[in-house]
Amino acid sequence: MLRHKVYKYRIYPTNEQAILIMKTIGCSRFVYNHFLDQWNMSYADTGKGLTYSACSKLLTDLKRQPDTEWLREVDKFSLQNALRNLADSFTRFFSHQNDKPHFKSKKNPIQSYTTHFTNNNIAILDKSIKLPKLGFVKCAKSQEPQGRIVKATIRKQASGRFFVSILCEEDIHELPKTDSAIGLDLGITDFAVFSDGHKVDNHRFTTKMEAKLKREQRKLSRRALVAKKNGVSLLEAKNYQKQKRKVACLHEKVTNQRNDFLNKLSTAIIKNHDVICMEDLHTKGMLRNHKLAKSISDVSWSSFVAKLQYKAEWYGRAIIKVDQWYPSSQICSECGHRDGKKSLGIRKWMCPACHAHHDRDINASNNIRNEGLRLYTLE
Known part of the structure; x- marks a missing residue:
């Protein structure tokens, strides 16, 4: 039976690739927040929200505007998936499955974007993976994916490490019976x-690491106080950011x-x-x-x-x-x-x-x- 299965690998982008990944994440977040605001205003004015199709047309116009033409620099599928995620969030909200969608923050510890497979734009090689706009990225492949690639999610963890999750459609067979x-x-x-x-x-696991976590978190708090005392923003405080990653x-x-x-x-x-x-x-x-x-x-x-x-x-x-x-x-x-x-x-x-x-x-x-x-x- 065909099932969806995810393979997760750590990737090692170059400095240029890492910058492009962060640009793509930022553009996806901008598109999500922009159309969430449009959706809320439409609902307040007319009692009806927008649709994915309507947002997709508006996104095309947004790319042509001088103030937001930088959206064309990144993978187009990442922006379309941001709209799909927004539409799905509203669908689940009206089905009473989750809370109302909130604006995304760049301070979230995990940042990601999703791209789709088309025209062989995603391929897994021996020691690298091919991704849209990024080209070939060095990859630590732990297992060989099977079946058809559907999409890929590129993620940056709070630790500063990058990962890619590949969603594949596979034919998974039932295991033999054990009568147990x-x-x-x-x-x-x-x-x-x-x-x-x-x-x-x-x-x-948490208890064993608790003493070390407490010690490192106290260091983080002290460095935050030092940055505040010196009038430095936490985003610009290098010692604070280094300890935060630790x-x-x-x-x-x-x-x-x-x-x-x-x-x-x-x-x-x-x-x-x-x-x-x-x-x-x-x-x-x-x-x-x-x-x-x-x-x-x-x-x-x-x-x-x-x-x-x-x-x-x-x-x-x-x-x-x-x-x-x-x-x-x-x-x-x-x-x-x-x-x-x-x-x-x-x-x-x-x-x-x-x-x-x-x-x-x-x-x-x-x-x-x-x-x-x-x-x-x-x-």
């Missing part, structure tokens, strides 16, 4: 506990470590099991608990579940979500006896009915598996 089902209990002490007794450690590199390292861990674990689960049963966690509500919010954010349950879901859809696996209020920790997985509510401090207990000894988390994952399989047979 697994229950999965997500936690904080252990990231995941499986019904077969296997536990995956929570690596606590802090961003640390945050980026934590993000990369976490994504690598989540991708490897989710892929292993999908490869080895046909049915994956797990709790339907309400993460947003759990984050309101200020004592656990930091730990919950660090483990990234939502990101992990999202990765499992799209990989299951790709490879023909089933994800079964058990209701979050299902008492998985209170039921004996051996005899089904329901015991009283247990505090989080109780990690091991014995069933008063069948006298089976239970590890709290393994017992919960077994109950999630049993309930998930029951729900699976009803579908």
Whole structure:
């Protein structure tokens, strides 16, 4: 079945190419903000907004005006995609899927633009990638993309590093059946506990980097104060900007470590099991608990579940979500006896009915598996 798959590579543009990338990002942001303002004024005056087609015609006129003729210097597809993103944002807003579109800021830590594939303007070679207007850019290729290239997104991180994401349309085949089902209990002490007794450690990536992050962020604050004292804008304060990139590199390292861990674990689960049963966690509500919010954010349950879901859809696996209020920790997985509510401090207990000894988390994952399989047979 044809699916969209993204390949992300780090690129190493020359100084001229980096300048052109930043120009293109700036022009895309200008076009988005300009037509957002036009859209808002049209809606205030007539009660109706604009359309992508109407904005596209106005963009052509905008390029011909002396004050904005510099828009012709950059990739035209990046400007058209800025308009598409604006139109999609309004469509989702009126469908109650997201908030009203806001103006883009150049102070955003991640800046990007998107271009489309046409007439072989995007090509991936051995050690470089061909991009519209930029030509051949040095690239660190980690894997070979398959299928038809659809579009590319060029991104500059807060760390100053450049990346390109290539969206390809591929024919992805389902994995062979394993006749295996697994229950999965997500936690904080252990990231995941499986019904077969296997536990995956929570690596606590943010916590391990916390001391270093605090130290570097204090340096950043001091340099901001020095710049303010000397009457220098933060954008022009070189020491502040240097330290800002250093802090961003640390945050980026934590993000990369976490994504690598989540991708490897989710892929292993999908490869080895046909049915994956797990709790339907309400993460947003759990984050309101200020004592656990930091730990919950660090483990990234939502990101992990999202990765499992799209990989299951790709490879023909089933994800079964058990209701979050299902008492998985209170039921004996051996005899089904329901015991009283247990505090989080109780990690091991014995069933008063069948006298089976239970590890709290393994017992919960077994109950999630049993309930998930029951729900699976009803579908």
